[in-house]
Amino acid sequence: xxxxxxxxxxxxxxxxxxxxxxxxxxxxxxxxxxxxxxxxxxxxxxxxxxxxxxxxxxxxxxxxxxxxxxxxxxxxxxxxxxxxxxxxxxxxxxxxxxxxxxxxxxxxxxxxxxxxxxxxxxxxxxxxxxxxxxxxxxxxxxxxxxxxxxxxxxxxxxxxxxxxxxxxxxxxxxxxxxxxxxxxxxxxxxxxxxxxxxxxxxxxxxxxxxxxxxxxxxxxxxxxxxxxxxxxxxxxxxxxxxxxxxxxxxxxxxxxxxxxxxxxxxxxxxxxxxxxxxxxxxxxxxxxxxxxxxxxxxxxxxxxxxxxxxxxxxxxxxxx
Numbered sequence: 001x002x003x004x005x006x007x008x009x010x011x012x013x014x015x016x017x018x019x020x021x022x023x024x025x026x027x028x029x030x031x032x033x034x035x036x037x038x039x040x041x042x043x044x045x046x047x048x049x050x051x052x053x054x055x056x057x058x059x060x061x062x063x064x065x066x067x068x069x070x071x072x073x074x075x076x077x078x079x080x081x082x083x084x085x086x087x088x089x090x091x092x093x094x095x096x097x098x099x100x101x102x103x104x105x106x107x108x109x110x111x112x113x114x115x116x117x118x119x120x121x122x123x124x125x126x127x128x129x130x131x132x133x134x135x136x137x138x139x140x141x142x143x144x145x146x147x148x149x150x151x152x153x154x155x156x157x158x159x160x161x162x163x164x165x166x167x168x169x170x171x172x173x174x175x176x177x178x179x180x181x182x183x184x185x186x187x188x189x190x191x192x193x194x195x196x197x198x199x200x201x202x203x204x205x206x207x208x209x210x211x212x213x214x215x216x217x218x219x220x221x222x223x224x225x226x227x228x229x230x231x232x233x234x235x236x237x238x239x240x241x242x243x244x245x246x247x248x249x250x251x252x253x254x255x256x257x258x259x260x261x262x263x264x265x266x267x268x269x270x271x272x273x274x275x276x277x278x279x280x281x282x283x284x285x286x287x288x289x290x291x292x293x294x295x296x297x298x299x300x301x302x303x304x305x306x307x308x309x310x311x312x313x314x315x316x317x318x319x320x
Contacts, residue, residue, distance in 0.1 A: 062308035117148035119167025119174030202227035259293025
């Protein structure tokens with residue numbers, strides 16, 4: 001398969017400061033990969049005949065996809081390359097933020113701004129997709145954050161993020177340091193701007209809410225046997241998390257990042273690609289990817305699933 005970025009002409013912004021366009025407008029390419037593996041009739045209605053497309057394949061390590069409705073752009077991070085990239089509807093790929101502090105997870109705030117998890121500054125930040133993001137949280141309960149990893153917005157506008165230590169341990173994806181708190185947890189920035197730990201998790205990673213906001217999901221992904229590798233679910237009543245339970249385990253690898261659709265299905269990364277679970281945690285399908293998958297996100301209408309992994313951004317078109 002020809003590289004999706006191979007014919008790009010590198011554009012430069014008017015000030016001559018940074019690369020702006022990595023791929024010129026153009027169609028995606030079919031991906032050379034095994035067909036979707038479907039395990040239920042319900043999943044066949046959604047995934048029958050689905051074909052994975054390649055949108056871009058010249059990143060260093062792709063992570064943190066988020067659909068940006070205001071700009072009709074898929075935002076994602078090249079963590080090792082220290083850039084936040086944007087895929088446009090016409091197929092172009094632009095550098096939105098360059099020389100980032102190892103940004104990983106991204107989300108879109110209710111007012112349309114971008115929110116970022118930074119390994120380098122050990123912070124959560126905010127931007128409009130240009131310049132250096134502004135830090136909105138760097139400490140929690142009196143100690144410095146570890147290395148915020150993934151991020152989501154609750155129905156009440158509060159910002160939830162995972163705070164493992166991966167970004168402190170891997171010099172390719174952060175700045176080596178020790179945890180000040182000795183804790184890894186899910187944290188919440190309330191609408192008052194105050195950050196608190198909500199629940200301790202052994203190396204939390206992906207996170208998200210059910211469509212009704214009543215269930216919170218988080219993947220636990222320890223790398224040295226400190227705990228079970230699985231996706232856990234909690235009940236959320238607007239004030240407290242309760243009823244922790246194992247929701248699902250991916251067949252191979254780890255559930256790095258995931259997203260939840262309007263049906264309540266959870267789409268998780270794994271060593272094989274994307275694993276699809278229904279609201280009861282039953283495994284419904286596998287969408288293979290040709291490289292290691294890291295995360296995924298839907299567009300606004302949930303008719304396209306964007307998948308990140310290794311050097312690549314893929315897209316899976318779905319029925320409306």
